[in-house]
Amino acid sequence: MSRLIVVSNRVSVPKAAGAAGAQGGLAVALNSALREHRGIWFGWSGQETEEFTGHLNMQRINDVTTATIDLEPQDIDEYYNGYANRTLWPLFHYRIDLTEYDRSFGEGYERVNARFATSVIPLIEPDDLVWVHDYHLLPLGSMLRRKGINNRMGIFLHTPWPPTRLLVSLPFHERLVASMLEYDVIGFQTQEWLESFMHYVSKEMGLPVNDDGTIEYQGRKILAKAFPIGVDYDEFVEGARSAEAQEAYDRLKASIRGRKLMIGVDRLDYSKGLGERFESFGRFLTDNPDQAGNVVLLQIAPPSRGDVASYQQIREDLERKTGHINGAHADVAFVPIRYVNRGYPRSHLAGFYRAANIGLVTPLRDGMNLVAKEYVAAQDPEDPGVLILSQFAGAAQQLTEALLVNPHSIEHVSEAIKRALDMPLSERKQRHAKLLASVRDEDVLRWREDFVAALFGQADGNGTNGDKVDEAA
Structure with missing residues (x-):
């Protein structure tokens, strides 16, 4: 049985039995999936380190394994406070007036995504499914591909996806979207955000978009679909x-x-x-x-x-x-x-x-x-x-x-x-x-089951997503 590797900016460490406090429905659903699939949740610890080493802090609580890394102050400033929260977040929420474009932000964003890729690779076994979360890690899939990871991978975006006329204001927007197309499944919260993404790849990149929700890119089919998230x-x-x-x-x-x-x-x-x-x-x-x-x-x-x-x-x-x-x-x-x-x-x-x-x-x-x-x-x-x-x-x-x-x-x-x-x-x-x-x-467990099924290639008969396209087509 394939394991599930969840990757996100931060990791929600499961509460030990009897511990105070409550976790949100998303953490509950992902922890449940990780237990079911013997998985690992990987991400940033939220802590700083003077020098990045890639050292993994591994924990196992309530049958869920987590792995975290520390980041340097410059990483946090450029990747998290910078590109993620001063560039992508306002842009994805249609606030172009608050969007900041700084080359160092973009460099930090790619550097930290590369560090995530290098650090998580030792955890990934050949049959594992990799599920990446949110705007912090859009290019992670492409970086894993370049390092030889051929596993099925998907990303779910928890934010809106902006209209094409706003997205094109982002420097190197096409390179960012092209990196997302290295995933096998790209999930959005709603049909509106999905349609905005499909419009971009069709109009700006000239890619074929099929009626079954797949995008043809470099000889592959990628499934893009709305997976409405709910509460537990x-x-x-x-x-x-x-x-x-x-x-x-x-x-x-x-x-x-x-x-x-x-x-x-x-x-x-x-x-x-x-x-x-x-x-x-x-x-x-x-x-x-x-x-x-x-x-x-x-x-x-x-x-x-x-x-x-x-x-x-x-x-x-x-x-x-x-x-x-x-x-x-x-x-x-x-x-x-x-x-x-x-x-x-x-x-x-x-x-x-x-x-x-x-x-x-x-x-x-x-x-x-x-x-x-x-x-x-x-x-x-x-x-x-x-x-x-x-x-x-x-x-x-x-x-x-x-x-x-x-x-x-x-x-x-x-x-x-x-x-x-x-x-x-x-x-x-x-x-x-x-x-x-x-x-x-339409609760969070249905959302999780639908996405994981798509990642397995079992959703709505779209078993071809991520497969090679017939060269004669």
Whole structure:
């Protein structure tokens, strides 16, 4: 039986039995796959070293083997803070105005990918499947090929893929995409991101794109396909029924004293539309003075990427907007926005979600957004809350019974808040039932199984992807 080698920028080390804390659904799904396929999870440790040696730190916890390497400070600055998070991340989220092009970033990105390749090769056996994750490691497959690795390999992109007219602004964009075509399977979150990629390879590279989702390149067929990611539904629901979740629910409900509650949970990132979200709530309070004092917005936004200037700016902007809105609409016994810069265990979040009348998920652009799905899974089916969801989140293609909004339109989101608060129970239950069916049936385990099957060459009869194309064709 083939083993599975998972490669990502960072490794989620499984919790030892009895350890505190909770892992996200993605880590749970990948750990499950690694146990099933006797695999290894390889990536950066998150630690610095004065000189790169490629030394592997191997661990085995709960039948999952992990292998990590340390990186030099220059590597972290150019590869991670630089090309990954100041070039690719903003570009892939359509923020060309924030995209930085620096030659040293690109050099660091390729250098670290080469270091990943050199370090992981000793772990790969001839029959192993290699599953690479995300924008940090787009060229890794081609570097492994050049070093003689002929195993079946796939990459899954957790971010959007930008339209061709934006991607071509990236220096050496064709070389980057050509390196991706060394994989056998290229996975995207949604059909929209897949179509953007197919448009690029067809129009910019002139490659044949077949009806079965394969791309012909240098005598090979590569399968490109949408694999919508989900939450670990059973695991999340179990956590939502825990004593910790109930305690979090009770504490939050007591603190709002009978008021309506809206919740947002997002990393502190400009792609999440938090500034526009706050302005929309402020507009709602201005347009509906009768609701002043009756509705609270709890925004949980753990900081991220603090070394990048644009992230420092978004934090300052949100603090200013919070102060402005609270100053305009608060009184001595009420503050409309509770803005919290810290993270919480998933069981606590499940309790918070269940307590909220509205889930406010309004990113400007998002690969999928699992908060939207977790909010749905946490609701009481007999008295469910309403999900307000950005039409530009990947999840909008599945969660069509949410109130879909344009997050750039302050009025549109404000009106959706009012509609959600006024929605009758019968409509809330009807919408929630359909949303819950999608979240339950298209969970993270199905996503993982579908991708691994494609990597084996078993998905939808596309057993030819990665094989040689008939030279006479």
